Amino acid sequence: MAQMTDTAGPVMTTADGTPLKQALARATRRSKIRAFLLVAPLLLFILVTFIIPIFDMLSRSVSNPEVQEAIPETAALLADWDGQGLPSEDVFASMAKELSKKENRREIGRMAARLNFEDSGFRSLLNKTQRRIDRVKEGPYKDALIAIDKDWGETRVWKIIQLMSPPTTLSYYLNALDRTYDQDGNVVMQPDWKQIYVQLFLKTIYVSLGVTVACLILAYPISYLLATLPPSRGNLLLILVLLPFWTSLLVRTTSWIVLLQTNGVINDTLVWLGVISDENRITMIYNMTGTVIAMTHILMPFMVLPLYSVMKTISPSYLRAARSLGANPLVAFVRVYMPQTVPGVGAGSILVFILAIGYYITPALVGGQDGQLISNFIAYHMQKSLNWGLAAALGTILLAGVLAMYWLYDRIVGIDNMKLG
Amino acid sequence: MADNKTPFVQFSEVQKTYDGEILVVKDLNLDIEAGEFVTMLGPSGSGKTTCLMMLAGFETPTEGRIMLGNRELNNVPPHKRGIGMVFQNYALFPHMTVAENLAFPLEVRKLSKSEIEGKVQRALDMVELTSFGGRRPGQLSGGQQQRVALARALVFEPDLVLMDEPLGALDKNLREQMQYEIKHIHEKLGMTVVYVTHDQSEALTMSDRIAVFNDGRIQQLAPPADLYERPENAFVAQFIGENNRLLGTVEEDDGRNCAVRVDGRMIRAVSVNHAGRGSPTTLSLRPERVTLNPEDGSLPNIFDAKVEELIYLGDHIRARVSTCGDDEFIVKVPNAHGHQTLAEGAEVRVGWAMEDCRALDA
Numbered sequence: 001m002a003q004m005t006d007t008a009g010p011v012m013t014t015a016d017g018t019p020l021k022q023a024l025a026r027a028t029r030r031s032k033i034r035a036f037l038l039v040a041p042l043l044l045f046i047l048v049t050f051i052i053p054i055f056d057m058l059s060r061s062v063s064n065p066e067v068q069e070a071i072p073e074t075a076a077l078l079a080d081w082d083g084q085g086l087p088s089e090d091v092f093a094s095m096a097k098e099l100s101k102k103e104n105r106r107e108i109g110r111m112a113a114r115l116n117f118e119d120s121g122f123r124s125l126l127n128k129t130q131r132r133i134d135r136v137k138e139g140p141y142k143d144a145l146i147a148i149d150k151d152w153g154e155t156r157v158w159k160i161i162q163l164m165s166p167p168t169t170l171s172y173y174l175n176a177l178d179r180t181y182d183q184d185g186n187v188v189m190q191p192d193w194k195q196i197y198v199q200l201f202l203k204t205i206y207v208s209l210g211v212t213v214a215c216l217i218l219a220y221p222i223s224y225l226l227a228t229l230p231p232s233r234g235n236l237l238l239i240l241v242l243l244p245f246w247t248s249l250l251v252r253t254t255s256w257i258v259l260l261q262t263n264g265v266i267n268d269t270l271v272w273l274g275v276i277s278d279e280n281r282i283t284m285i286y287n288m289t290g291t292v293i294a295m296t297h298i299l300m301p302f303m304v305l306p307l308y309s310v311m312k313t314i315s316p317s318y319l320r321a322a323r324s325l326g327a328n329p330l331v332a333f334v335r336v337y338m339p340q341t342v343p344g345v346g347a348g349s350i351l352v353f354i355l356a357i358g359y360y361i362t363p364a365l366v367g368g369q370d371g372q373l374i375s376n377f378i379a380y381h382m383q384k385s386l387n388w389g390l391a392a393a394l395g396t397i398l399l400a401g402v403l404a405m406y407w408l409y410d411r412i413v414g415i416d417n418m419k420l421g
Numbered sequence: 422m423a424d425n426k427t428p429f430v431q432f433s434e435v436q437k438t439y440d441g442e443i444l445v446v447k448d449l450n451l452d453i454e455a456g457e458f459v460t461m462l463g464p465s466g467s468g469k470t471t472c473l474m475m476l477a478g479f480e481t482p483t484e485g486r487i488m489l490g491n492r493e494l495n496n497v498p499p500h501k502r503g504i505g506m507v508f509q510n511y512a513l514f515p516h517m518t519v520a521e522n523l524a525f526p527l528e529v530r531k532l533s534k535s536e537i538e539g540k541v542q543r544a545l546d547m548v549e550l551t552s553f554g555g556r557r558p559g560q561l562s563g564g565q566q567q568r569v570a571l572a573r574a575l576v577f578e579p580d581l582v583l584m585d586e587p588l589g590a591l592d593k594n595l596r597e598q599m600q601y602e603i604k605h606i607h608e609k610l611g612m613t614v615v616y617v618t619h620d621q622s623e624a625l626t627m628s629d630r631i632a633v634f635n636d637g638r639i640q641q642l643a644p645p646a647d648l649y650e651r652p653e654n655a656f657v658a659q660f661i662g663e664n665n666r667l668l669g670t671v672e673e674d675d676g677r678n679c680a681v682r683v684d685g686r687m688i689r690a691v692s693v694n695h696a697g698r699g700s701p702t703t704l705s706l707r708p709e710r711v712t713l714n715p716e717d718g719s720l721p722n723i724f725d726a727k728v729e730e731l732i733y734l735g736d737h738i739r740a741r742v743s744t745c746g747d748d749e750f751i752v753k754v755p756n757a758h759g760h761q762t763l764a765e766g767a768e769v770r771v772g773w774a775m776e777d778c779r780a781l782d783a
């Protein structure tokens with residue numbers, strides 16, 4: 001009698017009695033190790049340059065150590081404050097003491113910058129206080145601080161410090177979504193003039209969708225032509241399509257400036273042809289139009305390649321079969337050819353959309369005021385305002401959006417159906 | 422075919438060139454009767470597919486006309502020709518189920534839903550795939566896909582069906598089975614079939630008539646038996662079945678029979694296709710028509726031969742002998758009761774009747 005096993009049945013063995021599964025595992029182990037060694041360098045590279053930075057960004061978007069590091073004792077005392085009126089004399093005393101510590105200068109500077117993101121009065125308040133704190137020799141500290149700057153007598157100021165005391169915060173995300181904490185720690189909308197990011201996210205999505213659709217419409221016929229042409233001529237055309245890849249991104253973008261600007265080639269030609277008058281030259285650059293035109297051009301190859309590689313595999317006999325079955329050319333194309341290109345359309349669209357949604361250099365160069373996208377603001381916060389937390393939060397939201405797109409695509413079309421080459 | 426009623430399909434003086442330099446099809450004339458099963462047989466590159474594509478409308482003839490019924494086809498687009506077609510790689514639409522594939526030609530003809538359902542079901546029954554309607558082509562075996570392709574080409578009841586090497590991708594057993602199925606469906610439905618293959622046994626099994634193609638021309642158009650028994654030129658004799666070729670010169674010719682000098686010997690043969698006395702000719706002789714060690718005087722052609730090689734094939738033995746200056750001369754010795762035992766190197770005599778030896782073009 002064979003023993004009952006999980007697989008309900010006798011275990012298959014090789015001639016010398018080892019179970020088949022074990023023998024198979026042993027036989028494939030070598031090739032698995034080999035495969036791992038082959039990918040290991042790339043894996044390491046990706047880990048260092050991609051995965052770790054992403055986690056760094058995620059942690060930066062919630063990390064909030066500045067207040068803790070600069071005034072640990074005050075922060076601890078403030079935690080117990082009920083938020084009514086002003087904090088107790090102890091809190092003022094501890095604040096005065098910690099602000100006067102010379103070795104804390106750098107941390108206090110960082111805290112000032114951090115708090116300034118929440119309310120733009122903080123940097124000057126803290127700087128002023130730090131400069132004058134040495135004159136305060138003894139209490140009551142409450143009056144002394146308020147004497148240095150009357151802002152210390154405002155509940156709001158202390159509330160903000162209290163809110164920013166914990167080592168982690170969601171305030172960057174709130175900011176990124178045009179929201180903020182009010183005095184009582186409730187989430188409220190930013191004042192109107194500060195609401196920009198939600199609008200910007202939406203604009204970025206619309207622009208990316210627009211660019212994707214434009215790329216698709218322009219790339220589909222080209223790819224079809226490339227795929228159906230005899231290989232010799234098809235390859236030549238494909239090289240022409242890929243030519244932009246060989247030219248620097250900056251060169252391509254600036255050449256659009258030459259073409260599109262008010263005194264550029266296109267406007268000059270139109271004026272010369274008499275289509276428009278000299279005064280009514282069309283503004284096609286340093287605005288959204290410029291951004292869309294240049295991005296469509298630059299991202300086009302990413303649409304053409306997946307489409308081409310899918311169309312290449314579709315045998316012309318399908319179209320012939322459809323025609324022989326009585327379908328006119330249009331019906332044959334729509335009902336037989338196009339459904340088979342869906343994997344390419346999906347792959348190309350998702351590629352272009354994801355690239356577009358994070359595109360930076362082109363909008364920066366040709367976008368002008370209103371052609372800026374979310375990544376330009378991320379760059380701004382990285383380089384100019386140095387609000388890395390907000391930049392990280394914006395970046396994380398962007399990443400989540402892209403992943404959501406990916407998930408949606410998988411649900412609707414299926415990732416397995418995607419074909420990049 | 423000296424009929425005076427108009428043929429169903431008619432190629433007249435059709436020529437085709439793809440590049441303007443080489444004629445792929447040279448002066449093609451072919452009449453096909455309604456209900457006939459005609460096979461185009463020929464070596465690779467002989468222009469069979471090209472002819473079929475011109476008939477289907479995917480290639481245009483460079484010269485000449487193609488008629489279908491009373492219609493001149495030259496300017497009719499493929500989808501208006503109403504010709505069913507089975508492709509070599511089946512060309513089943515991969516994104517549609519089997520039933521949707523079959524419904525496609527009916528939908529584009531705007532038939533009603535219920536009509537479509539009925540016809541699709543009948544077509545599936547016909548190819549014995551009744552319960553496979555919901556599957557995708559990718560989930561079918563090669564033979565099943567083949568049947569679906571066949572059903573799809575027939576479901577809209579075309580009068581003419583074209584098949585371009587439809588069985589090329591199947592293994593031998595399945596191919597033979599499908600040959601009979603296609604033949605039976607043809608007998609049952611009575612449509613006209615133009616079939617392309619380069620497998621001669623397939624052509625011989627299935628066809629009413631076979632057009633042997635070579636070099637862009639039809640070499641001979643005849644029923645299978647005629648083609649085998651009475652080849653009209655050396656190419657056909659060589660291409661269909663096994664054949665012994667002897668090259669010689671015509672010495673005497675009375676119009677029906679002739680005497681041909683081959684390697685110093687005189688062979689008596691039927692005059693079929695040679696240019697008369699003094700001209701070179703190819704004698705064609707089937708291996709199974711050669712008698713081993715015949716009685717003296719029983720046959721007009723009897724010669725000495727030497728056995729070079731013997732191959733045992735069960736039902737018969739193939740003997741390669743050298744005779745009349747040809748050491749590739751094949752004799753099929755039936756493995757009958759009391760057949761002669763042969764040994765390699767043995768001296769034997771071979772003989773054949775005059776009618777079995779045909780003097781063709783050189």
Ligand SMILES: Nc1ncnc2c1ncn2[C@@H]1O[C@H](COP(=O)(O)OP(=O)(O)OP(=O)(O)O)[C@@H](O)[C@H]1O
Pocket residue numbers: 439440445463464465466467468469470471472619
């Ligand atoms: N689209 C084309 N362009 C140029 N030449 C072609 C084209 N199609 C076929 N040919 C040439 O025409 C000749 C006949 O081709 P065809 O396909 O008709 O041969 P076939 O008899 O069907 O051969 P096979 O048995 O290999 O299918 C070949 O020499 C081929 O190279």
Ligand SMILES: [Mg+2]
Pocket residue numbers: 469470471585
């Ligand atoms: Mg062919």
